[in-house]
Amino acid sequence: MKVVITADELKKGIAELNRPLGFVPTMGFLHEGHLSLVRKARAENRTVAVSIFANPTQFAPDEDLENYPRDIDRDLELLSGAGTDLVWIPTVGVMYPENFQTWVEVEELTKVLEGSYRPTHFRGVTTVVAKLFNAVRPDRVYFGQKDAQQAAVVSQMVRDLSYPLEMVVCPIVREPDGLAMSSRNTYLSAPERQAALCLSSGLFKARDAFLGGERSAQKLRDIVRQEIENEPLAELQYVSCADPETLAELKNEVENCLISLAVFVGKTRLIDNIILGK
C-alpha cells in the first residue's frame, strides 16, 4: 500500500494504478462503515484509493474540527488490511493553498435538512469532493448512506458537473445494538452512548409502523420525535420525512420516504436515517 501526501506524489501514484479505480474519500478515524466502502470498492474494481482529510471548509467555526478524532497509524493498518492500493493524506496547505478562492456549490438540495442548520457545510463538502475527484480521476466512488443528504448532494454534483464516474452509495453500518457507526460516537460518555440509541430505535419504530401500514408522513415523524423526547439526555434538532431524491418534506400519505434526524446527545451532534418503501 502506497501512502502519498503532495499532489505530485498522488499524480505519480494514480498513474501506476490499473483501471477501473475505486475511490473512497474519508475524514479518517475509520470504522466498520468506512471499511465496508473499501471492501465494496475492492470487490468492484482492479485498484482502490482512499483519501484521509478532515476538511476544514465543511466545519463551521463553532463546530468540532479541532477535536475531530484522529489516528492515522490505526487508519493505515485498517486500510492495508482491507486491500487498499493507495492512500492520499493531503495537508491543509496542499488542499487550500494561499489565495484559494474557488467553490463548487449545489444550490437547491443543500437548502434543507443538514444544510439549513449548517449553511456553509455542503459548499465545503462539494468543493473538497470535486478536488478529490479531479486529482484522483476515479472510475467509481463510494459514499455511505449514513450521510444521506451528502450522498444526494454529491450525486447531483456528479451529474451536473459531468463527472464520468459511477457513484455508489452503501448501506449504513450499525453497532450490534443499532447505533449507526460514526467517528463522532467516540465523543459520547457511557450514559450518552446508551441514550444515543434513541436515534436508531426511533427510526426502527417508524419502520415497523410503516411495515404495519402507517403512511402518514406526520405520524411517522411523530413516532421518531416521541422516542427522542422520551430520552432525557437527548435533544432533537430536526426530524424529517422527505422524498429520497428531492429531499422535499412530505405531507399527507407517503409511498416511499427518507426519514432522517439530527439529535444532540450531550454536546455531541448525531445524525441517522432510514429509507422506507424502496
Added chain:
Amino acid sequence: MKVVITADELKKGIAELNRPLGFVPTMGFLHEGHLSLVRKARAENRTVAVSIFANPTQFAPDEDLENYPRDIDRDLELLSGAGTDLVWIPTVGVMYPENFQTWVEVEELTKVLEGSYRPTHFRGVTTVVAKLFNAVRPDRVYFGQKDAQQAAVVSQMVRDLSYPLEMVVCPIVREPDGLAMSSRNTYLSAPERQAALCLSSGLFKARDAFLGGERSAQKLRDIVRQEIENEPLAELQYVSCADPETLAELKNEVENCLISLAVFVGKTRLIDNIILGK
C-alpha cells in the same frame, strides 16, 4: 476525425485517444485564433480534442446568445485540416439537463473588469469549463490571451480545484491591420470594422509609450482612452491597467501590467488587451 454529441459517445471516444491529450474548448465559428490553439495542442500532445458549445450560462439575457454566429460544417473542415482527433458538440440538453443546480465560482478574480460589467459571465464560464475538463480529462488545455481575464480565472480554477492538467495560454492572433480576431467581428459593418481598429491602435500606442519609458499607469490608460474617444463610432466601456496576475488596478508607476479594454463599436462589444513589461 471523430465527431461525438452525447456523454457516452464522448467517454468512448476519449478512451480511444492516446495520451497526452490536448484539449481546446471553443464556442465555434472558428477563426485563426482558435486554430493557433489547435496547432499548438497538436504540436505538444499525441492527440487533440476540441469542443464546440455556445454556452448559454455565460451570456446574460440581454447579450448575443441568440445571434452568436454558427457554421458547424466550416468549423469541422477547419478542425480536420488542423489535425484534430475528436470533436465534441454537446447539445444544451446534454450540458444542462433538467434540474441542473451546481455551479463553480471563482470569487475574487471575477469581481473586476469583465466580471464587473457581466456579473454572471464567469460563473457560466467556470462551470462549463469544469464540466468540459471533467468529461474530457485532458492533460493540457489551451486558451487564448484574447480573453485575458478568462485565462486568469480558469488558471485560478485549475489550481484551486486540483485539476491535474497544464494550462497553456496562447498569444492573441490579429488581422493584418491589428484587429484582434473574434467571432464577434462578423457583426461589424464596413465602417464599424474600420472604427474597430481604435482598440488595437490604442493598445499599440500605449506599448510604444511604455517602450519609450512611460511608466505611469494613469498616463498609459489615458493614451488608450484618447484613441477610443477620437473614434466617433466607438464608445469606451472601460480601460484598465492592472497587475497581470491579480488583475488589481495599478496606481502610480508600473513595472509590468495588463492593459485591457472593452469598447462598443455600434452595438458590438469588443475587447482587447496587451501585456507590457513581461
